[in-house]
Amino acid sequence: MKEVLRFENVSMRYHTKQGETVAVQDLNFSIREGEFTAIIGPSGCGKTTLLSLAAGLLAPSNGRILSSGVSFGYMLQRDELFPWRTIEKNLYLPLEIKGTNTPKNRERALALAEKYGLKQFLKSYPSALSGGMRQRAALIRTLALNPDVLLLDEPFSALDYQTRLNVCNDVYKIIREENKTALLITHDISEAISVADKIFVLSKRPAKILSEHVVSFPEDEPLKRRENKEFSKWFEILWEELNS
Amino acid sequence: MKYPMTRLGEYTQEHLDYLKRQKKKNATITVARVAILLVLLLIWELAARFEWVNPFITSSPSRIIKTIGGLYADGTLFYHVGTTLSETLIGFFIAVAVGYSVALLLWWSEIFRKVSEPYLVVLNALPKIALGPLIIIWCGTGSEAIIFMTVLIGLIVAILNMLGGFMSTDENKLLLLKSMGASKWQILTKLVLPSALPEFISMLKINVGMAWIGSIMGEYIVSKAGIGYLIVYGGQVFKLDLVMSAVLILCVLAAAMYALVSLLEKLVVKNTQ
Numbered sequence: 001m002k003e004v005l006r007f008e009n010v011s012m013r014y015h016t017k018q019g020e021t022v023a024v025q026d027l028n029f030s031i032r033e034g035e036f037t038a039i040i041g042p043s044g045c046g047k048t049t050l051l052s053l054a055a056g057l058l059a060p061s062n063g064r065i066l067s068s069g070v071s072f073g074y075m076l077q078r079d080e081l082f083p084w085r086t087i088e089k090n091l092y093l094p095l096e097i098k099g100t101n102t103p104k105n106r107e108r109a110l111a112l113a114e115k116y117g118l119k120q121f122l123k124s125y126p127s128a129l130s131g132g133m134r135q136r137a138a139l140i141r142t143l144a145l146n147p148d149v150l151l152l153d154e155p156f157s158a159l160d161y162q163t164r165l166n167v168c169n170d171v172y173k174i175i176r177e178e179n180k181t182a183l184l185i186t187h188d189i190s191e192a193i194s195v196a197d198k199i200f201v202l203s204k205r206p207a208k209i210l211s212e213h214v215v216s217f218p219e220d221e222p223l224k225r226r227e228n229k230e231f232s233k234w235f236e237i238l239w240e241e242l243n244s
Numbered sequence: 245m246k247y248p249m250t251r252l253g254e255y256t257q258e259h260l261d262y263l264k265r266q267k268k269k270n271a272t273i274t275v276a277r278v279a280i281l282l283v284l285l286l287i288w289e290l291a292a293r294f295e296w297v298n299p300f301i302t303s304s305p306s307r308i309i310k311t312i313g314g315l316y317a318d319g320t321l322f323y324h325v326g327t328t329l330s331e332t333l334i335g336f337f338i339a340v341a342v343g344y345s346v347a348l349l350l351w352w353s354e355i356f357r358k359v360s361e362p363y364l365v366v367l368n369a370l371p372k373i374a375l376g377p378l379i380i381i382w383c384g385t386g387s388e389a390i391i392f393m394t395v396l397i398g399l400i401v402a403i404l405n406m407l408g409g410f411m412s413t414d415e416n417k418l419l420l421l422k423s424m425g426a427s428k429w430q431i432l433t434k435l436v437l438p439s440a441l442p443e444f445i446s447m448l449k450i451n452v453g454m455a456w457i458g459s460i461m462g463e464y465i466v467s468k469a470g471i472g473y474l475i476v477y478g479g480q481v482f483k484l485d486l487v488m489s490a491v492l493i494l495c496v497l498a499a500a501m502y503a504l505v506s507l508l509e510k511l512v513v514k515n516t517q
Contacts, residue, residue: 055423074423080416084438096434097424145424 004070004149004181005054006030010063011206012049023049025206027063031149031183036175038184038192041202042242047185050207051151054183070181073147075155079138081126087113087137088122094145109144116140116174132163132170139171143178150175152184156191168194169222176220189242193234194222201241211241303488311489325493328459328470331387332501335394336455340448342395343402350403351410351436352428368400372458376465385466393465394458398451405450409443410436445509452501456494471497 010027013020023046031037041047052058053065055072081090091109095101113119118137126134135155142150155171156164172195175182186192192199193215201210215234217225225231255263285305291297292304299307315321350357372393379396383389413436421431463472471490478486 057419057422072423074420076416076420078416080414080420082417082435082438084441093434094424097421097426097430151423 001032001034002068003030004033004068005183006066007053008064008066010053010060010065012046012053012058013061022206024053025208027207027209029200029209029212031181033148033181034179035197036172036182036184036195037198037200038186038196039200039202040186040189040192040238040242041207042204043187045202045205046207047187047202048153050202051153051183051185055151067149070148071145073142073145073150075138075142075150075152077154078158079126079131079134081134081137081141083126086123086125087118087129090126090137091141091144094141098145100145105144108146109140112140112143113137116170130163131159132167135159135167136170136174139174143174143180148181150180150182152182152186154186154188155184157186157188165223165226172222189235189238190226190231191222193231193238194225199238201238210244213237300482301484303485307485308489308492311485312493315489324470324474324490325497327387328463328472329497331390331394331462331470332455332459332497335391335458336398336451338391339395339398339402339455340451343399343447343451344406344444346399346403347406347410348432350407352432357407364400364404368404372396373461373465379462380466385468389466390459390462390470393462394455397458397461398454401454402447402451405443405447406440409440409447412443413439442513445505445513448505448508449502452498452505456498456501460494 007027007029011025012023014023027050039047039050049058051074053060054067055074056065056067081087082093085093088110091113092101092106095105095109110122113122116136116139118133118140121129121133121137126137129137138155152171156168159167168191182195184192184195196215199213199215201213202208203210213234217228217230219225219228288302289305292299292302292307312321315324350360375396376393379389379392383392417435417439418431421435426434459470460472460475463470464476467473467476471494474490475487478484478490
């Protein structure tokens with residue numbers, strides 16, 4: 001499988017009046033096409049910086065970020081659906097921004113919405129939807145541009161535990177079904193184990209890669225993975241590393 | 245998700261009782277409001293009629309009605325109301341439009357925003373009435389001077405309120421749009437303007453009050469007609485019936501304008517939370 005994104009000795013420093021903060025230092029890793037990669041790290045270790053770098057929203061202070069001409073879709077902690085737009089109009093938002101709001105693309109977005117159970121909500125405003133449904137709508141909005149790589153910034157952390165497990169399962173299935181490459185950043189170890197093919201562990205700030213694990217389970221579904229005996233073993237390993 | 249509501253006609257007795265209580269409560273509030281007004285007017289009228297107070301100083305509801313009737317009869321009622329109303333509305337719309345535009349400019353350019361900050365703070369704190377003599381000299385003694393005063397009083401408030409609305413745009417929604425590659429113009433039109441709609445409405449409400457302050461204050465300083473003119477004139481010649489009548493007309497007009505803005509709010513701000 002070919003590489004779609006590679007970080008080479010990437011460092012990032014922030015400048016404020018109070019001084020300079022090194023958010024990430026000498027990061028080296030790469031992501032392959034079709035893979036579900038998870039990066040875990042302690043809170044405040046520069047995870048969001050890393051995603052912003054990957055998406056090209058920030059330029060690194062040092063090093064290079066190579067991507068093989070792929071497009072990115074960003075999914076945030078909260079759904080960030082615009083409350084003054086209906087779900088349908090929210091799905092068209094990225095198309096409007098990119099100037100590709102054509103009937104064909106709109107149809108594609110609608111087909112996705114229908115496929116993943118949002119059809120009945122298309123004319124509703126976000127306030128009428130549950131947290132889980134809203135996050136699903138946010139995913140469809142991200143998919144509307146048909147991005148090659150999905151960047152997920154703790155997309156379930158704002159949901160309650162029950163919803164969170166279900167939505168995680170949902171989102172995982174949709175991403176697999178649409179054959180997307182995904183990079184998930186989270187501080188939730190079990191979430192990472194339940195979805196990832198590969199896990200990178202980050203250190204405290206300045207973030208460095210501590211280790212890399214290839215995770216494989218016979219089950220191809222987050223909720224089922226959680227029932228597997230291996231799951232808790234993985235949890236222990238990663239817990240140790242994060243807290244060392 | 246919202247809980248499924250039972251259909252009308254399938255309500256439990258408990259819910260029907262609840263609805264009834266709510267209805268009763270609302271009715272009580274409305275009745276109390278009207279009753280207080282009527283009782284006050286009655287006491288005022290009786291106190292003046294039986295000369296418990298001096299009606300020459302306090303006027304009375306019946307004298308006010310007579311005065312307004314008199315103004316209507318000699319054809320000056322609508323002339324004065326029209327004068328003040330047009331000054332207020334013109335001043336209001338100029339202040340709102342210019343204030344909105346300036347706030348947009350300040351949102352767009354951080355440098356512009358930072359540079360103008362101390363000026364805005366000082367202008368906001370300055371009592372605009374202090375500029376009265378200058379306004380008369382610059383704008384003359386016609387309606388222009390009063391409109392200018394109205395604009396001055398509303399403008400800075402409009403700028404500061406709108407800028408606050410634009411600047412409080414949700415950071416994460418900004419990040420979302422940037423991740424889609426949105427231009428600054430797109431961020432403005434797709435996110436900042438719609439999300440500042442509630443602030444726009446509240447700015448309109450504040451400016452309704454400001455515009456009336458401006459026009460009446462303007463007429464206090466310099467005027468040949470208008471409701472403020474009637475008040476000043478009435479005070480000078482000790483015709484307190486005229487002063488009271490003018491204040492009453494003012495109350496009605498200000499309430500009507502506020503009600504219009506509230507109606508606009510109901511129409512446009514439905515789904516934004």
